[in-house]
Every structure is written in C-alpha cells, then in structure tokens.
Amino acid sequence: MIEHLKSEVTFLREELQTTKERSDTIIMQLSQQIDRQQLQLEDMRRSRSIFARIREVFIPSSTS
Secondary structure: OHHHHHHHHHHHHHHHHHHHHHHHHHHHHHHHHHHHHHHHHHHHHHOOOHHHHHHHHHOOOOOO
C-alpha cells in the first residue's frame, strides 16, 4: 500500500513538472509573439508619410 502511494506521488510529481514545462513554453511563445507584434506596430507608425502625420494632428479621425 505504501509503495503504491509512493509510486503515485512520483507519477504525479512528474506530471506536474511536465505541465509546468508546457505552460512555461506557452508563456514564452506568447511573450515572443507580443514582442514581434509591438515591433510591427512601431514599424507601421514610423513608415507613415509626413502628410499622414500632419493630417492626424489637424484632422481628427472621429468627431465624438
């Protein structure tokens, strides 16, 4: 009985470790994706023409 419980504890610890590694991997991938998207947004903002920037300042996009 005790050996069975020890075996079960060992199994559950291994499962927990595997689950933690998976979640860490997912978090890392999502963080990298967010970083890439932020860089894309910055590139899009920088690549606007001077006229688009001026228009944005003087002509509001919404009149709410």
